[in-house]
Amino acid sequence: xxxxxxxxxxxxxALIGLAREIADGELAPRVDEFxxxxxxxxxxxxxxxxxxxLGLPYAEEHGGGGVPYELYLQVLEEVAARWLAVxxxxxxxxxxxxxxxxxxxxxxxKRLLPDMLGGELLGAYCLSEPHSGSDAAALKTRAEAxxxxxxxxxxxxxxxxxxxxxxxxxxxxxxxxxxxxxxxLLIDAQTPGVVPQGPEKTMGLRSSTVAQLVxxxxxxxxxxxxxDEGAGFRIxxxxxxxxxLGIAACAVGLAQAALDYAAAYAKEREQFGRPIAEFQxxxxxxxxxxxxxxxARALYLSAARLRDAGLPHTAEAAxxxxxxxxxxxxxxxxAVQVLGGAGYVSDHPVERYMREAKVLQIFExxxxxxxxxxxxxx
Numbered sequence: 001x002x003x004x005x006x007x008x009x010x011x012x013x014a015l016i017g018l019a020r021e022i023a024d025g026e027l028a029p030r031v032d033e034f035x036x037x038x039x040x041x042x043x044x045x046x047x048x049x050x051x052x053x054l055g056l057p058y059a060e061e062h063g064g065g066g067v068p069y070e071l072y073l074q075v076l077e078e079v080a081a082r083w084l085a086v087x088x089x090x091x092x093x094x095x096x097x098x099x100x101x102x103x104x105x106x107x108x109x110k111r112l113l114p115d116m117l118g119g120e121l122l123g124a125y126c127l128s129e130p131h132s133g134s135d136a137a138a139l140k141t142r143a144e145a146x147x148x149x150x151x152x153x154x155x156x157x158x159x160x161x162x163x164x165x166x167x168x169x170x171x172x173x174x175x176x177x178x179x180x181x182x183x184x185l186l187i188d189a190q191t192p193g194v195v196p197q198g199p200e201k202t203m204g205l206r207s208s209t210v211a212q213l214v215x216x217x218x219x220x221x222x223x224x225x226x227x228d229e230g231a232g233f234r235i236x237x238x239x240x241x242x243x244x245l246g247i248a249a250c251a252v253g254l255a256q257a258a259l260d261y262a263a264a265y266a267k268e269r270e271q272f273g274r275p276i277a278e279f280q281x282x283x284x285x286x287x288x289x290x291x292x293x294x295x296a297r298a299l300y301l302s303a304a305r306l307r308d309a310g311l312p313h314t315a316e317a318a319x320x321x322x323x324x325x326x327x328x329x330x331x332x333x334x335a336v337q338v339l340g341g342a343g344y345v346s347d348h349p350v351e352r353y354m355r356e357a358k359v360l361q362i363f364e365x366x367x368x369x370x371x372x373x374x375x376x377x378x
Contacts, residue, residue: 019075023082031083034207049119063114070304073249080253085208091246096123098239103227124165126156137179143172149222152215162211163196179233184226193218204355241317248300248324255328258335258353296324315377322370325360332357
């Protein structure tokens with residue numbers, strides 16, 4: 001089923017149409033192969049970039065698409081419904097462009113942003129470490145000042161695009177303990193001393209490279225500091241508001257794909273002489289799935305409209321991330337149940353959807369952390 005989006009402008013409808021065309025023509029036919037082989041689809045990201053889909057919510061003057069966040073998120077949802085790992089990669093890249101776009105100097109933005117937003121360069125966001133995930137302010141990766149800039153030593157963990165990205169936003173300690181001692185550096189992937197480790201063997205999103213990233217005396221020029229020294233933690237948190245909305249949209253796309261597949265299967269699969277969709281036990285399950293997906297979509301769009309209006313949206317982004325990803329886990333699990341034994345084998349995509357949904361509840365802040373953010377806002 002194609003999701004109806006009647007409230008978009010003519011330009012918005014055209015963008016969604018472009019996203020669907022690329023997702024159906026370039027992504028959907030390849031997802032099973034790349035997932036089975038744990039192969040990163042680098043060239044497909046170039047295709048998305050050349051189509052203008054990797055810099056959508058950023059200013060046109062810097063090479064972005066200049067579209068509202070609300071529209072960008074709906075593009076992500078469309079891509080996620082065909083290939084979650086690619087949509088997640090788009091979200092991570094968009095997140096990795098945020099520090100420079102929002103906190104860089106005019107000189108930095110003019111020099112660096114066009115290539116980042118144009119799609120030829122792929123980004124990564126380096127906040128988590130082996131000992132500090134949710135407790136990001138405890139990070140230990142250190143950048144020591146030197147005459148020409150900084151020398152970085154430490155290890156980042158769970159880095160999407162590690163070893164594949166062209167640039168890394170790296171949150172480092174330039175001062176004392178706690179959040180006030182953290183700064184943000186934009187580091188080229190080819191910098192000597194930047195050493196990606198082997199990829200993690202993940203449950204889902206197998207075509208998305210995730211790995212540790214070691215900084216072994218990497219020399220970074222002073223002009224790659226984004227924002228002021230000590231402002232890194234504030235930059236990281238403000239970036240995560242947008243990143244969480246990106247994951248919320250990805251979760252809705254995945255849930256929609258699971259709902260669509262389960263509903264189509266239930267109309268074709270017959271037991272006791274009629275399609276199983278006609279049995280109330282299955283029909284009501286599908287009804288609940290459809291309602292949850294619709295509610296999740298409305299929640300992330302509402303939060304996006306606050307962002308577009310320049311209004312506070314930290315708690316609303318957390319609510320959207322929490323609800324949408326929990327919905328994706330529930331809906332994909334129910335999709336497997338609708339298919340029964342067929343849902344448990346890889347002949348059907350719902351088993352992959354279920355495996356992929358789990359990580360959405362974990363990254364960009366676990367859903368337990370989202371509850372902390374929400375409860376503190378009350």
